[in-house]
Amino acid sequence: MTVQIEVRPEGRTKNTQENYSINVEAAIHRAFANKEVWDRSDYIGASEIAGCPLKIYYDKTEPTDFKGNGKTERGHAIEVALIQLLKQGGMDIRYHAGHINHQKEFRHPDYPVAVHPDGIVYQRSKPFAVLEVKSVGSEYFRKITEPLHSWVVQTRFNAYMAGLPKALLVVVNASDLEDVKWWEFEAMSEVEAKGYLEKAKKIMAAIELGAEPFAEPSEERCKWCEHKTKCANVWIPDKE
Ligand code: SF4
Numbered sequence: 001m002t003v004q005i006e007v008r009p010e011g012r013t014k015n016t017q018e019n020y021s022i023n024v025e026a027a028i029h030r031a032f033a034n035k036e037v038w039d040r041s042d043y044i045g046a047s048e049i050a051g052c053p054l055k056i057y058y059d060k061t062e063p064t065d066f067k068g069n070g071k072t073e074r075g076h077a078i079e080v081a082l083i084q085l086l087k088q089g090g091m092d093i094r095y096h097a098g099h100i101n102h103q104k105e106f107r108h109p110d111y112p113v114a115v116h117p118d119g120i121v122y123q124r125s126k127p128f129a130v131l132e133v134k135s136v137g138s139e140y141f142r143k144i145t146e147p148l149h150s151w152v153v154q155t156r157f158n159a160y161m162a163g164l165p166k167a168l169l170v171v172v173n174a175s176d177l178e179d180v181k182w183w184e185f186e187a188m189s190e191v192e193a194k195g196y197l198e199k200a201k202k203i204m205a206a207i208e209l210g211a212e213p214f215a216e217p218s219e220e221r222c223k224w225c226e227h228k229t230k231c232a233n234v235w236i237p238d239k240e
Pocket residue numbers: 052053054055058215216217218221222225226227228231232233234235
């Protein structure tokens with residue numbers, strides 16, 4: 001099977017185009033084997049930090065049997081496979097799932113926060129940026145003109161935690177791996193990151209006390225929340 005990937009920096013200007021002939025099935029199968037799973041019971045991760053505090057509370061105190069449906073598992077594997085393809089295209093990516101040194105963990109010394117960027121991008125043999133990869137279905141992929149707020153927060157927060165200046169977000173069409181959209185951001189500033197660190201501290205304190213924190217419902221957050229059937233704060237669209 002021939003897979004064509006166009007890499008377009010910042011989602012706009014085509015920079016390089018590489019064609020790869022790979023066995024996608026084999027790449028995804030290998031990626032499944034290399035997927036890394038983190039136990040987030042005693043810290044808040046970057047993928048959670050922009051989320052609803054009540055959802056994070058439920059995730060850690062009343063976990064459901066939901067361990068990721070088939071689509072999510074496949075999505076993780078596709079993301080790992082995409083990193084391999086980006087490397088074949090010339091990007092120097094290290095510390096990713098399947099890399100000999102695995103993903104890097106960055107723990108904050110004073111807050112209950114730890115992050116695991118999908119990879120670290122090197123330029124001229126020096127770490128330069130964190131990499132975050134997302135896979136989405138083709139219909140949603142076509143609609144995306146701007147990345148989700150939570151993705152941007154996660155990626156920029158990862159860069160802050162890693163002490164790197166840049167954050168790269170790559171979104172891939174999971175249906176065929178034929179196209180990607182790409183954005184580059186600055187790392188989160190100290191002031192901005194402090195707000196998220198304090199949020200994490202409050203949520204972990206609420207968990208320790210057994211007191212539900214406030215909810216922050218939104219269409220984006222509640223749509224995919226596995227706790228929405230029991231949640232009294234679930235986002236309801238205006239009926240005007
Ligand atoms: S349904 Fe919405 S408001 Fe309720 S916990 Fe989930 S994300 Fe938060």
